[in-house]
Every structure is written in structure tokens, then in C-alpha cells.
Amino acid sequence: MAIEFTKYHGLGNDFILIDNRSSKVPVVTPERAIELCDRHFGIGADGVIFALPGEKDTDYAMRIFNSDGSEPEMCGNGIRCLAGFLADLEGMSRNQDAYRIHTLAGVMTPQLLPDGQVKVDMGLPRLLAGEIPTTLAASDSKVINQPLDVEGKTWDVTCVSMGNPHCITFVEDVAAIPLETLGTKFEHHPAFPQRTNTEFIEVVSRDYLKMRVWERGAGITLACGTGACAALVAGVLTGKCDRLASVELPGGVLEIEWSEVDQRVYMTGPAERVFTGKV
Ligand code: ZDP
Numbered sequence: 001m002a003i004e005f006t007k008y009h010g011l012g013n014d015f016i017l018i019d020n021r022s023s024k025v026p027v028v029t030p031e032r033a034i035e036l037c038d039r040h041f042g043i044g045a046d047g048v049i050f051a052l053p054g055e056k057d058t059d060y061a062m063r064i065f066n067s068d069g070s071e072p073e074m075c076g077n078g079i080r081c082l083a084g085f086l087a088d089l090e091g092m093s094r095n096q097d098a099y100r101i102h103t104l105a106g107v108m109t110p111q112l113l114p115d116g117q118v119k120v121d122m123g124l125p126r127l128l129a130g131e132i133p134t135t136l137a138a139s140d141s142k143v144i145n146q147p148l149d150v151e152g153k154t155w156d157v158t159c160v161s162m163g164n165p166h167c168i169t170f171v172e173d174v175a176a177i178p179l180e181t182l183g184t185k186f187e188h189h190p191a192f193p194q195r196t197n198t199e200f201i202e203v204v205s206r207d208y209l210k211m212r213v214w215e216r217g218a219g220i221t222l223a224c225g226t227g228a229c230a231a232l233v234a235g236v237l238t239g240k241c242d243r244l245a246s247v248e249l250p251g252g253v254l255e256i257e258w259s260e261v262d263q264r265v266y267m268t269g270p271a272e273r274v275f276t277g278k279v
Pocket of ligand 1 (some may be wrong): 013075078216224225226
């Protein structure tokens, strides 16, 4: 069956968007998603995202398959792309009210801004070890600056869930981190029963962080929205940064705020359409 798709990216974190509004079941299997994401034999992407009918009181639902076929709960850059895709499908101009999107991590509300950026209410960060999940602390304790041995070195890690698991390490020089070898070791470390996304962060100033990411199920990517949110939360928890900061990723900059008022995390960044096609 031919499937129409639109390729989007958020800071180079790229996705195949599929209009799946007429069925609750994704029209592509995880196995087919792996093929479509292949950069040599397929379309090429970090994941496949489905725009599904809404559930309960939401406008739409989002599901994602990573490029390895696994299914994450949430995807920050992806939900910005989904908002742009839905606006295109609906023929809406930007600057609309926020969509309410059902995800496996709860309801998210991306809002299209007049300048083309998308601002997303990413909800509350979850900080308890049992929620992340990680075995680095008792299930009802937070994991802040806890030692973790990886590749013969002890790293001080802070763990945050934005619906999906993140393990954050602050380093002096993020460019010097051998991400390719380290990332996969963190991802599959036995301390993370659901595996983990892994971020290395350099604090340039209290309102500017530099980040490199190894994503669970996708490897090195140019950006990770949930990861940038988790990194800012970790920076606040460890006293390293303010509640509002820019996070620079290889693909560009996201603005992240952990609101003092409602304790929710807000992410603002771009979502760009690249091309449409049929496979
Ligand atoms: O948690 C995971 O398995 C991630 N690979 C999901 C994708 C996260 C993403 N990079 C983001 O921007 O949050 C899309």
C-alpha cells in the first residue's frame, strides 16, 4: 500500500510524519518504520510520527516509532513537528490556539506562534527514581549527582523523566566527550531498566547550556527536545542554571523554561517542513 508522508525536522532531529487521522492503528509497523528511517535504503529519519484521532478530551493523539522500531512515550522535537503538520493538514495559518495532544506521557499542548516557532507545554518533570525508571536510588528518592560507573570512569549523573527517561551529566567540555562509545553504554546500563536517553551538558552561563545527546533507540541526533527540557531541570536541581535558559544543540537552540508558577516545563523551538512524498 502506498503511504503518503511529509518529512519534517526540528533542529535537524528529523521525522517522517504520517496522516493517520482516519484510524486508531498506525498504518506502518515498527519493522517498516526501521526501513523507512534508514538513511541509505529508505527515506531517512530519526523516527516515524503518526497523527492519530484524539482520545478522551484531546484533539489528536501522537505515537512515535524510533529508528530502531522501539516506541518512546514522548518526543519533544517531534511534537513541534506534529503541530506544524496538523496545521498544514487543516489548512490553518499559524498563531492558533494550542492543540491538545494525547501521548503515552500524558496530554501535551503545542502552540503555533506567529513567528513560526512552536511553544509546547511539556508538563511536569518526574524526578523519583521509580518514575524514571532507574535503580540508582530507592524508588521514592531523586537521583541528583549520583555516581555511575561507565567505561571505567565515575560520572555524577542526574536523572529526569519528561515522560521518557533521561540521564544527564555535566561536563567541562562537551565537545571532548566520546559520545559514540559512551552513549550506547549509558543507554544499556543495567541501572536503567527501560534504557535511557543520555545528555552531556556544558554550562556556558546560568542561562546558556550546550548539550550533546545520545538518544535511546536512535543514537546520536542533532537535537532532542525532551532531553533539553530534562537538562534544564537537572541544571536547576544541581544549582547550575536558572529556570529560563537557552539550550544549544548541534542542530540549533531551544528556549526552555521550568516555570516557578506551575512547575511545568515549556519548550520553544522551530518545526520545518522539508518535503512530501509517497512510498
Ligand atoms: O525516549 C526515546 O526513546 C527518544 N529517542 C524519543 C525521541 C525524543 C526526541 N528526540 C525528542 O525531541 O524529545 C524526539
